[in-house]
Amino acid sequence: MAHVAREMLKKELCQLMKDESSGFSVGLEDDSDFFKWRVVFEGPQDSLYEGGIFSAVLNFPADFPNNPPEMKFETEMWHPNIYPDGRVCISILHPPGTDRFNDQETADERWRPILGVHSILISVISMLLDPNLNSPANIDAAVHLKNDPEGWKKKVRQLTRKSVEG
Secondary structure: HHHHHHHHHHHHHHHHHHHHHEEEEEEEOOOOOEEEEEEEEEOOOOOOOOOEEEEEEEOOOOOOOHHHHHHHEEOOOOOOOOOOOOEEEOHHHOOOOEEEEEEEEHHHOOOOOOHHHHHHHHHHHHHHHOOOOOOOOHHHHHHHHHHHHHHHHHHHHHHHHHHHOO
């Protein structure tokens, strides 16, 4: 099973590395391990993240693409849908099917084996631009955004600046 996953990941990595228009720089953390990728991207223009450089690690399961990878930001983030430890919490990264504990989320929004890494990255960008306060991973950031949007924006911009100073 892992062999199939490795071949798929290898192929997708090559496609993403060739695609200069994607806006993402992808590579392996360790050349011998296709299950751990590093992704670096610039913050989207005209957003709070503009000018920032963001780095995350994708860890793929051995049964990829049946299950999604875990994505974790290494850049410090202050966002309702990113856990304090950097893990990204969005529907597309949830295992396939429906979750009886989460009726907000349809099976269509969750991971499907047909989706690729590019879909995940696009979803993460859209999550950055449009936080979902309905199911926050970082309660403090969600409360901050709800109660003090200007203060929240200021903190996000500070972290964005910090992302390029480091």
